[in-house]
Amino acid sequence: MDDGDHVVLGMDVNEDVRKEFANTQLTNIGMFEAIICNHPTKPVPATYNKDRVSRQLIDSIWASPGVGIVWCGFFPYHSYKGFGSDHRMVWVEIDNARILGHYPQC
Numbered sequence: 001m002d003d004g005d006h007v008v009l010g011m012d013v014n015e016d017v018r019k020e021f022a023n024t025q026l027t028n029i030g031m032f033e034a035i036i037c038n039h040p041t042k043p044v045p046a047t048y049n050k051d052r053v054s055r056q057l058i059d060s061i062w063a064s065p066g067v068g069i070v071w072c073g074f075f076p077y078h079s080y081k082g083f084g085s086d087h088r089m090v091w092v093e094i095d096n097a098r099i100l101g102h103y104p105q106c
Contacts, residue, residue: 001029006099007064008034012087016056018044031062034092035072047088049077061092068095 001007009031013022017033026033036044036057046052047059063069072092078084097103 001064005064006067007031007062008067008092008094009062010060010090011062012059014058016054016058017060018057026062031064034061034063034067034069035074035090036060038069038072045074045088047074047090049086049088059087059090061090063092063094066098068098069093070095 046055070093075089
């Protein structure tokens with residue numbers, strides 16, 4: 001990031017990323033949690049299926065300033081073809097023009 005590169009970081013932290021060490025470290029270097037920032041008024045689901053009470057967000061995607069998020073969200077457990085896990089899939093669609101300067105041609 002110091003050299004002007006954009007960073008998108010997806011991770012399973014095994015602790016609530018809104019409150020713990022990961023949040024402090026990543027916000028201190030200017031990164032933002034991409035899904036929560038784009039849906040600030042919506043409740044956050046637990047991302048681990050055995051967490052039925054505390055609704056912790058232990059899986060998330062963080063981005064550096066300048067990364068434009070077009071769409072983002074959480075899939076239900078086991079919802080995508082061939083994706084079987086006890087964690088929700090978190091996803092973001094990134095605006096390529098904001099990070100590459102253009103839209104790639106196929």
